[in-house]
Amino acid sequence: MVDRDGPRVGVLGSYGGRNLGDEAILVALLDGIRRDRPDARLTVFSRDPAHTRRTHADVDVVAWEGVSRSDSGQVLDGLDLLVLGGGGILYDREARRYLRLVLAAQERGLPVVTYAVGVGPLTDAVDCSMVREALSASAHVTVRDNESRQALEEAGLTVPITVTADPAFLLKPEPFELDLLYAEGVPRDKRLIGISVREPGRAAEHLDEDGYHRLLAQVGDFLVQRIDAYLVFVPMERDDIRHSHGVLSHMTAADRGRILHGDYRPGQILGLMPHLDMAVGMRLHFLIFAALANIPFLPLPYAGKVFDLAKRLGAPALKGVNREVEGPLLAEVDRIWDEREQRFAPMGERVSQLCAEAQGTADALKPLLQALDGRIPTGGTGQGTGPRQR
Incomplete structure (x- = not known):
């Protein structure tokens, strides 16, 4: 000290x-x-x-x-x-x-x-x-x-x-060199989609673990097929690694995903975001980092705080993370990708306000x-x- x-x-x-x-x-x-x-x-x-x-x-x-x-x-x-x-x-x-x-x-x-x-x-x-x-x-x-x-x-x-x-x-980004991604097994010259998952628990008591694993697996397979994407799972807690494996276990194209295992600082994860082409996530701060980096993102609300963030940013948000929203979710992912430039250009002003x-x-x-x-x-x-x- x-x-x-x-x-x-x-x-x-x-x-x-x-x-x-x-x-x-x-x-x-x-x-x-x-x-x-x-x-x-x-x-x-x-x-x-x-x-x-x-x-x-x-x-x-x-x-x-x-x-x-x-x-x-x-x-x-x-x-x-x-x-x-x-x-x-x-x-x-x-x-x-x-x-x-x-x-x-x-x-x-x-x-x-x-x-x-x-x-x-x-x-x-x-x-x-x-x-x-x-x-x-x-x-x-x-x-x-x-x-x-x-x-x-x-x-x-x-x-x-x-x-x-x-x-x-108010967090400031730290450099995140692409070599760090390559060392984690992420290939070069691919469209990269960041994925964030979380565990059920007191903060997410109504989250069905197997159900949302299968739902996100469908999103992952859709993005692989739709835009030839590669998925990068970004753990915000260490237990997120286990749930990332749970999603991958249900994917047909599981070979097109990697889970980050490095011990990164928050500023480094914020610095990672500009390397991604899009983000789909549950963790609140993963979504905040995506917004700060001005990349297209889709919140997957499991709690009111994620709904509130989506509302304040003008981002799309489906009600709940369960199999009943499978069709609308895939449609929203497709729409975000097609309209990413015009839909997310105005978000910069809202991020500045926050x-x-x-x-x-x-x-x-x-x-x-x-x-x-x-x-x-x-x-x-x-x-x-x-x-x-x-």
Whole structure:
């Protein structure tokens, strides 16, 4: 950690290398704080401290899962501000895990802000109660989409909620040389279609694993035959590799697909996108990366956050990922390819708007950061508005 004598800012989210989308959020969030307070000392609460230390050598890193309340309290006592988010962390049976630390911070008079969080599904009584208590006492609340605001309002939160955009819209691409693709077995001089899959689970409880594997296999075979394409499966989590194999296992032209296995940074995956001719995907941040690269893409919504992204970008989106949409899905893939230039040319303006909204999250945090010099800033809706000694 580089020695700095400015305010100490903690960042709490689903960080630690398990998901490239979450890591993209962390990169953008930290860059924003550094821009506004270059002297800030940053502490990341990580689910895998070793990974976070490797990827962010200039921050302090602490574990928070399985850590006692007293040990976490010692870390919180050394902070001047706690940032919750971003990313989809406030949902049933998971929100309480983050909010326990938030409530402990607020008990100490530590100001808390939410940073473009994703919310929902949120119906569990315990989680809803903790959300109301913790976020009502936060300095300000920003969420990344309209679905998240609605989920908070339905949970009973009554304080102002600002809708911004996912912080990953501010990520900067890193070079991704074609030689990296060739080393992964992707052939030269082919039309490349990026594919993103995900696992069923609490964030995608209604996803039928075998059904969507077969559906995407049909899409893959169609693209191979229709445009002589080669498929590049892009895992955003390590378990996506298994589900990519599941799709390939149902494809007639399975030899026309490769799964990336390299350990890539979020900026590198964003840098990969311009090498693709089109993208079809489920993972939210894979689709955000495609939009930033201005390549044609088709979202496969499994949750409201993907619908919301498609709506805000003006991208097509079918309702659900199941065998009943097989015909319309193939027709939409065909249409996107034929009309890719005229359909996606206007999207650049919408992407720029979302980038500006993502910057709005950082702008909302800026006054708090500038007021921090070892004391809590005055104002806001949070608790504790007087000086706080380190």
